[in-house]
Amino acid sequence: MLTVRETAELLTGSDYDNILILTHIRPDGDTIGCAAALCAGLRRLGKHAYMLSNPGLTEHMKPYCELYELPEDYPPERIISAGNAEENPEANPETPEESPEENPDEIILDENPDENPEADLESGEEWIFKPGKKIKIISVDIATENLFPKNAEMYKGRVDLAIDHHPSFEEFGKNNIVRPDAAACGELLYDILCAMGRITPEIALPLYVAIATDCGCFAYNNTTAHTHSVASALMRTGIDYQTVNKIFFRTKSRIRMQLEAAMLQDAIFCDQNRIVILSVPLSLTRGMNATESDLEELSSLGGQIEGVDCAVTMRELEPDVWKFSLRTGKRINATEACKLLGGGGHAAAAGCTIRGASYEEARARMLRAIVRVSDAQI
Numbered sequence: 001m002l003t004v005r006e007t008a009e010l011l012t013g014s015d016y017d018n019i020l021i022l023t024h025i026r027p028d029g030d031t032i033g034c035a036a037a038l039c040a041g042l043r044r045l046g047k048h049a050y051m052l053s054n055p056g057l058t059e060h061m062k063p064y065c066e067l068y069e070l071p072e073d074y075p076p077e078r079i080i081s082a083g084n085a086e087e088n089p090e091a092n093p094e095t096p097e098e099s100p101e102e103n104p105d106e107i108i109l110d111e112n113p114d115e116n117p118e119a120d121l122e123s124g125e126e127w128i129f130k131p132g133k134k135i136k137i138i139s140v141d142i143a144t145e146n147l148f149p150k151n152a153e154m155y156k157g158r159v160d161l162a163i164d165h166h167p168s169f170e171e172f173g174k175n176n177i178v179r180p181d182a183a184a185c186g187e188l189l190y191d192i193l194c195a196m197g198r199i200t201p202e203i204a205l206p207l208y209v210a211i212a213t214d215c216g217c218f219a220y221n222n223t224t225a226h227t228h229s230v231a232s233a234l235m236r237t238g239i240d241y242q243t244v245n246k247i248f249f250r251t252k253s254r255i256r257m258q259l260e261a262a263m264l265q266d267a268i269f270c271d272q273n274r275i276v277i278l279s280v281p282l283s284l285t286r287g288m289n290a291t292e293s294d295l296e297e298l299s300s301l302g303g304q305i306e307g308v309d310c311a312v313t314m315r316e317l318e319p320d321v322w323k324f325s326l327r328t329g330k331r332i333n334a335t336e337a338c339k340l341l342g343g344g345g346h347a348a349a350a351g352c353t354i355r356g357a358s359y360e361e362a363r364a365r366m367l368r369a370i371v372r373v374s375d376a377q378i
Contacts, residue, residue, distance in 0.1 A: 022155060045196065167335055277363060326345075
């Protein structure tokens with residue numbers, strides 16, 4: 001496991017000149033904010049860094065990605081395996097430990113004009129990636145490769161550096177760094193970027209989004225003194241944090257408010273009203289024409305109910321496929337419950353997906369998992 005300084009040295013080294021950054025499925029502010037901030041920090045050092053576009057990106061998150069996303073018209077075949085570049089000796093490293101034959105999973109951009117679609121660039125146009133250099137893959141705020149979006153599945157087993165803060169992190173990268181006690185991955189990334197140089201407003205703004213959204217604008221119990229210290233340092237760079245707070249924490253669409261009303265009307269309480277189950281079936285989202293922006297952070301609703309210390313939000317992603325989000329107090333470990341169902345996360349916030357089950361079946365399986373890891377009486 002890498003330290004912060006070792007990670008910074010890795011990122012500032014010449015091996016990390018071409019970088020593609022991955023975010024997780026159904027992206028939240030932490031994964032998007034971290035990716036954008038890391039892109040900004042790397043570009044400030046002259047690196048060729050891009051974010052892989054995420055199909056689940058919401059309207060609220062798009063402004064933080066538009067400067068950093070890999071162009072949509074950049075075809076995947078432009079990122080090719082080193083094995084396909086063997087006929088071009090200049091594109092292959094000379095050292096044995098870096099040769100394509102010994103590292104078949106390395107990704108490199110071939111600068112052979114016959115093979116490389118970027119070779120016909122007009123004079124003065126910039127390369128997307130630096131030719132003849134390996135493309136390093138970095139993941140941020142991703143605990144397991146099962147959380148890769150569909151367009152990132154080709155990078156499973158090829159992540160060069162994984163940066164995360166989940167206790168359930170699976171260390172799937174060739175290099176890994178994790179800080180389970182951080183309120184957000186953005187906290188860890190702040191320390192890494194500080195070790196790489198000055199934090200500019202371009203870096204600070206998406207980092208603030210990452211941290212603020214993952215700790216509920218500093219209201220969740222994962223918030224620490226360090227969380228506040230990092231946020232304060234970011235605010236002192238002159239960023240417009242007021243707009244971030246307004247958009248993410250004090251603005252709701254009419255559809256969102258109708259969704260919340262419907263969820264609360266059909267809420268199920270158990271365990272002496274300490275557990276609440278809120279459901280979002282496809283019939284509800286389709287009937288209201290709800291967008292992903294309307295559905296962001298619905299998992300925070302149940303925890304606002306007086307007396308509730310375990311809020312279960314179950315959203316139907318497609319017929320009989322239920323995404324569960326748990327928000328809990330100290331009595332119930334959310335990660336331990338979700339692990340029993342193939343998921344994970346943090347002690348107070350975790351999730352999992354149950355497939356091929358009706359609403360009643362999926363709900364019953366989650367409740368059984370909660371009972372197994374707690375004193376809940378259901």
